[in-house]
Amino acid sequence: MTIPSGPGDGRLDPGLSALMSERRQLFNLAYRLLGSLADAEDxxxxxxxxxxxxxRQQQEAIESPGAWLTRVAGRICLDLLGSARARREHYVGAWIPEPLPDRTEWSTGRPGGTPVDPADRVTLDESVNMAFLVVLESMTPAQRVAFILHDVFRYSFTEIAEIVGRTPAACRQLASAARRRVHAAQAPAAPAARRVDIVREFKQAWEAQDIDALVGLLDPDATATGDGGGLVRAEIHPIHGAENVARFFVDRPGATLLERTVNGQPGLVVQLDGVTVSVLAFDVTGDRIRHIWAVLNPEKLRPWTAG
Structure with a gap:
């Protein structure tokens, strides 16, 4: 892609390479703030x-283009978060952040296909796992922006204040309130190898229609949440309790289950007749599955079916 240096002059920007190197950072920020690949790209x-x-004169007067780009992206995200909250109040059923398309088989580390852009630009860490993103949804837009910029991207509260439009002290309080929400929602995570084993055992029990085995893998207070977006059949309300969750999956036999990495964690892709119909993310605590998030919205599954 060729981007001119200024409106209509047709010349290449000599700093284009350095400027475009910020693209990954901007996308990482926007995805964490918005939970949507399409919105992050926009x-x-x-x-x-x-x-x-x-x-050209205005660009040259900016001391740090990277910082300028981040401030602008942060403000755009802040505005979008306000409107997104209003939209999601009318969303049919639960709204779950869009899962990152990753064709990696977590059991072997082998790619199951070519990663789809733009997910290959997202740096995977604990701040993109589904449990973390779901907690972010409970925050106010200002809390979310202050927390992500400070705790994940290490921006100072002085810098954040310019984006949020509040004092540094107020931004510190916003981030602190958000941090308390995260800590309250988190439980000690199982070791990575154990998470792999438990999700694989869940897959095998589902394939075998073994309800007792499924119940044994689920926390007694486990929940399963489905996001169909009103486009496909999905449970409008989360399903609570190990036995209810287990029966929900046992009642849906015949699917092909693929072991795939979902937002940096072991997950499953559900296919019917070769078509991806759902992506499942898991929250594993200790030796039990505490939460299952099932994304069925075709718009959110589009990157998983491309290529």
Whole structure:
């Protein structure tokens, strides 16, 4: 892609390479803030559009283009979070963050297909696992922006204040409140190898229609949440209790289950007749599955079916 240095002059920006190197950082930020690949891509595009709408003199007057881009992207995300909250109030059923398309088989580490852009630009860490992203959904937009920028991306509260439009002290309080939410929702995670074993055992028990084995893998207070977005059949309310969750999956036989990495964690892709119909993310605590998130919304599954 060729981007001109200024409106209509047709010349290449000599700093284009350095400027575009910020793209990954911007996408990482926007995805964590919005939980949507499409929205994150839109934020990145809008951020660069605003940069190139500046005159050459205005661009040269900016001491740190990278910091400028981050501030603009943060403000765009803040605005989108406000409107997204209103949209999601009318969303049919639960809204679950969009899972990152990753064709890696977590059992072997082998790719099951070519990773789909833009997910290959997202740096995987604990701040993109589904449990973390779901907690972020419970925060106010300002809390979410202050927390992610400070705790994940290590921006100072002075810098965050410019984005959020509040004092540094107020931003510190926002991040602190968000941090308390995260800590309250988190339980000690199982070791990585144990998570793999438990999700694999869940897959095998589901394939065998072994309800007792499924119950044994689930926390007594386990929940399963489905996101169909009103486009496909999904349970409007979360399912609670190990036996109820187990029966829900036993009542849906005949699917092909693929071991895939979902937001950096062991997950499952569900296919019917070769078509991906759901992506499952798991929260494993100790030796039990505490939460299952099933994304069925075709729009969110589109990157998983491409290629």
């Amino acid at each position: 934020v990145v595009q809008e951020t660069y559009a605003r940069w190139y709408a500046l005159s």
